[in-house]
Amino acid sequence: MRWYQRLGLSGLLTLALVVGYVAPSAAQGIVRDEGTAIYLPRIMGTGQESVQPALAGSEPVYGLLGRLEPAPGRRYSTFLITPEATYGVVGITPDVERELVALSRRTPPVAVKVWGTLYPSVNLSRRATIVVTGVLEAGVATGVVGASVPVAVVRFELVNLYAGPGSTYPRVGQVKLNQACDVTGRNQTGTWLQLTCADNLQGWIDARLVQVDEGLNGVPVVEATGPEATPVPSTGNQGQPSTGGAGQTGFQGWQASFYDNPRLDGTPVVVLDLPTVQFDWGTGSPNPAVPADNFSAVFERRIQFAPGYYRFTVDADDGVRVYLDGQLLVDEWHGTTGRVYAVGRTLSGDHLLRIEYYEGYGLAHLRFDTTFLTSTPEWTASYYEGIDLAGPPVLVQQEPRSSNPLDFNWGYQSPVAGVLREDSWSARWTGTFRFEAGDYIFRANADDGVRVYLDGLLVIDQWRDGYKEVSNRFVGVGAGEHTVTVEYYDRAGIGLLQVWWTRDTSSSP
Known part of the structure; x- marks a missing residue:
């Protein structure tokens, strides 16, 4: 855990630190909000001139859970009360400050999560203070009774959101550095997260580009849909009959060919068009024409890659092989090991992906993801x-x-x-x-x-x-x-x- 969480308020009060931070654009100003004067205080310490000001002893805060209450007679307008301590909080901008004040006046009080920078108390007469960059009400995850919704905070200046869990899906919007959004879904491996942000903006983001305040176990797996595509097949979904080859322009997904043997021999018994390769068949069959055990399949798709480095991840029970333009990238043609296989390449332009899979006996699943990495x-x-x-x-x-x-x-x-x-x-x-x-x-x-x-x-x-x-x-x-x-x-x-x-x-x- 973080050092200030281990110390608690009593430990923080013993720290002799100097904080010289000034809340931007709010050091000595007064903001009028419907006739109410909101003071945005200068946050500073005293003594120990030898200590360089600004960030001495400060610590980032990610999604700290608590409730807001008014702080009458204080240099700040609001308290954040958590199970471990009570903090003074002040918005880094007038808009954030107004939001804090409004939430503190809600009846009954609401649970919130805050982001920002914690400045420990410099003496026994002052509380530790958080300069807040973002605040959200703590909600309830869909389908998970009583579970709080994890919140993701963007780690980079400007990041794209996509219509599905991969950069090959259409872009639906962008999020900015330190923007906070609810995590409302994830893909099977947790490498892509579905975010719901302000103004009803919803899209998928690479999980490495955000900081998430809680675990993802309670976040539901969401089966993404591509543009004008049918939902991702799961147990009992047989997909759509194919209308052409993997190189066709009318369909942007995968062409899947299923065989009634584990060797890819002969003619496929069914050929389907599928938007993604995300399957958990369990002990069932992918299609009435395909047996539940001892079957195999080939999935092919052409993808136009923007220049960059891409990681391919595949998880299979049982055997799997992955090819890129005919080059064998993953060769694991054997029973399940419980491992996830990953390989990366620098790509640009049009490329052909091919996945070969076989199921022996028992449980069956196949999950394939493509992830764009922001650097090599x-x-x-x-x-x-x-x-x-x-x-x-x-x-x-x-x-x-x-x-x-x-x-x-x-x-x-x-x-x-x-x-x-x-x-x-x-x-x-x-x-x-x-x-x-x-x-x-x-x-x-x-x-x-x-x-x-x-x-x-x-x-x-x-x-x-x-x-x-x-x-x-x-x-x-x-x-x-x-x-x-x-x-x-x-x-x-x-x-x-x-x-x-x-x-x-x-x-x-």
Whole structure:
């Protein structure tokens, strides 16, 4: 968990920190709202002039749950009351401040989630204060009685929303940095999320482009529909008869050919047009013409890719092969292993995808996703069940670097929804990076354990539970490419990992 959540209010009151932040455009102004004066206070500390102002001791807040109440006689207008503490809150803009005040006057009080920056109290006479960038009422997820709706906060300046779970669907709108939207659905693997935002804007977004405040287990799996397409088939849905080949222009989905044997032999017994490949047949059959066991299928589709890096993810019970323009990308023609297979390519223009699948006996499913990554991946990530990096990985995939080479805040979520549990998992990232000659400081913030290696040499070793901020100096890194390996485990609770390194310019040449 975050450090201020562990400390609680009593711990925060003992911190001797200086906060010199000024709420933008609201330092000393007064906003008139239907005759009510709303004071947007200057938030500042006192004493300790040696401490540099602005962000000393501040901490980001993501979807903090509580209720708002008026704060008469205070420098701020509103309290946020949570189970752990009471905070003063102030909007970063007049519009946000008006929204806070309006919500605090609701009768009966409503539960809300707030985003912003927490500034701890500087002495016993002042509360910790949150400068709020966004606030939403805490709702109830459709179909999940009593469960709160997770909220996603956009992590980048401008991000597209799509009509379905993939960038090959039509674009339906855009969201901006720090915009908060309800998570109302997800695809089977949790790699794409359906968001509902202000002004009834709804669309799908790559899950890596947002920060979600809660786990996704209570979020329903939503079967997306393409433009003028029939719903995604699930158990008992037999699709639509095909009207042409995979290269046709009239249909933008998949052409699926099903065989009554597990070897793709002979003539298909049924050919269907399908908008996506997202199936969970269980012990049933995909079509009355197809047996429930010992069948196979081929799915083909042409896709026009915008320039960029794409990751293909496939999860099958039993065997599966994936081809791109005839090149074999995934070759797992065997019984189920419980693994999810992922491979990536840099693409542009028109390409042909082909998936081959067979079912032996028992349960059957096939799920395929295409994900656009915002930058070229530099890490190979391997995810494991359990905290010991033991056994075969359940998922191996390419991942891009973040603002830090590794920068994850999973909160209480699984790193790969539908593949790993929220707790008791581990992972290893390996990447090759170019270094200038010199000494380097390696740093890691983690909850729970972390180890960092440079060319196989252990630089940071903090393989233990709990939150930690650690660093170590590596002397004499040679110029050129070096391999960085990061190992991590999450036993329980909040999961967080940040790893980065900087050249030590203070060291002698």
